[in-house]
Amino acid sequence: xxxxxxxxxxxxxxxxxxxxxxxxxxxxxxxxxxxxxxxxxxxxxxxxxxxxxxxxxxxxxxxxxxxxxxxxxxxxxxxxxxxxxxxxxxxxxxxxxxxxxxxxxxxxxxxxxxxxxxxxxxxxxxxxxxxxxxxxxxxxxxxxxxxxxxxxxxxxxxxxxxxxxxxxxxxxxxxxxxxxxxxxxxxxxxxxxxxxxxxxxxxxxxxxxxxxxxxxxxxxxxxxxxxxxxxxxxxxxxx
Numbered sequence: 013x014x015x016x017x018x019x020x021x022x023x024x025x026x027x028x029x030x031x032x033x034x035x036x037x038x039x040x041x042x043x044x045x046x047x048x049x050x051x052x053x054x055x056x057x058x059x060x061x062x063x064x065x066x067x068x069x070x071x072x073x074x075x076x077x078x079x080x081x082x083x084x085x086x087x088x089x090x091x092x093x094x095x096x097x098x099x100x101x102x103x104x105x106x107x108x109x110x111x112x113x114x115x116x117x118x119x120x121x122x123x124x125x126x127x128x129x130x131x132x133x134x135x136x137x138x139x140x141x142x143x144x145x146x147x148x149x150x151x152x153x154x155x156x157x158x159x160x161x162x163x164x165x166x167x168x169x170x171x172x173x174x175x176x177x178x179x180x181x182x183x184x185x186x187x188x189x190x191x192x193x194x195x196x197x198x199x200x201x202x203x204x205x206x207x208x209x210x211x212x213x214x215x216x217x218x219x220x221x222x223x224x225x226x227x228x229x230x231x232x233x234x235x236x237x238x239x240x241x242x243x244x245x246x247x248x249x250x251x
Contacts, residue, residue, distance in 0.1 A: 035243045037203050037236050038210035040092065040189070041229060043071035045222035047084040052226040056233050060090035062116065062212070065098065065106055070221040071214070078110045092116050092134075103129060116159065123152045132156050134189065139175040146181055155186065159212060162192030174198070177206050196231050203239035211236060 042062030044050045050061050063078050064071040073081075082091055090113040095103055097119035106112070107129065115133040117126050126133050135152045136159045142148045149158050162175040174193030181188075187209035190202055195216030203211065215221075217228040 035207065035240045037208065037240055039233055039236055040090075040210060040212045041214070041217060041224065041232075042092070042094065042212055043069075043214040043218075043222055044081060044224065045071055045073055045077075046224070047081045049224035049226070049229075050081050051084055053224065053229050054086055054089050056226075056230045057237075058089070058229070058233060059210070060092055060113070061085070062092045062094055062214070063110075063112075064094045065102065066094065066096045066118075075106055075109050078106070082110060090114060094118055095121075097121065100125070100128070107131070114156065118159075118161075123154070126152065127154050134159055136161050136191075139179060139192065145179070146184070149184075149186060157187035157189055157209065158184075159189040159191050160208075161212075177202065180206050180208070194232075196228060196235060199232055200235045200239045203236055204243065207243070 038059040039057075040060040040062055041053050041058050043064050044053070044061055053061055061081075063073060063081065065078070066072050078093075085091070091111075092114045093103075093106060093110065093112040094116045095118065103115070112131070115126070115129060115131050116136065117133060118136040121135075126135060133155060134157045135149075135155045137145055137148055139145075139160050139162055145158070145160070149155070152158075160175070160180060162173045177190075180190070188206075189210040189212050190206050190208035191212035193216070194202055194211055194213045199211060199213070199216075202208075213232060217224055217232050219225040219228075
């Protein structure tokens with residue numbers, strides 16, 4: 013965000029003019045299993061953390077553990093809960109004890125199911141299965157955004173694989189979150205080329221399954237911000 017602080021010294025009040033057209037890619041790191049890692053991510057400047065509630069996943073955590081992680085977080089950090097074709101009873105159980113900011117539906121859930129919890133949600137799009145992202149998204153009129161991942165439909169993410177970024181639609185009416193195989197080596201290029209509203213990383217900042225590497229998280233965030241800065245300096249962020 014560009015801030016103009018050039019108001020004259022004689023002015024009775026220095027005003028700041030903020031350009032709202034600048035690029036600021038939001039960053040979500042997903043798959044936390046340790047409170048210490050989530051705290052470190054917040055210190056690095058992450059916008060949101062993700063918790064996985066999918067038992068087959070190596071990053072799955074139970075309700076009690078998730079509640080402990082949330083209690084350790086500073087205020088104003090969004091917390092997303094990932095579910096994949098979960099029973100409604102499981103999601104209700106999680107919501108009773110874990111005040112999630114956002115639900116992320118990663119399977120073949122219907123729009124009616126996603127909306128039945130009266131919570132903000134995003135819908136994952138399996139880019140290896142969905143031929144038309146726009147047509148798919150039309151089913152989910154209440155979704156806050158769509159997460160484009162590299163998985164097949166019904167499969168979990170976190171595989172570390174990318175998809176062809178040329179498949180990402182332009183001028184999309186809802187925010188798009190780019191996921192799938194992002195890491196320190198390619199996130200600068202991803203943000204520069206795709207210009208997503210947000211990026212989502214999991215295995216790309218890990219030293220082991222569900223074990224986040226603090227230096228890698230910081231490096232990842234720094235590279236996203238460097239890409240944002242380059243876009244804004246070129247003037248492209250104001251378009």
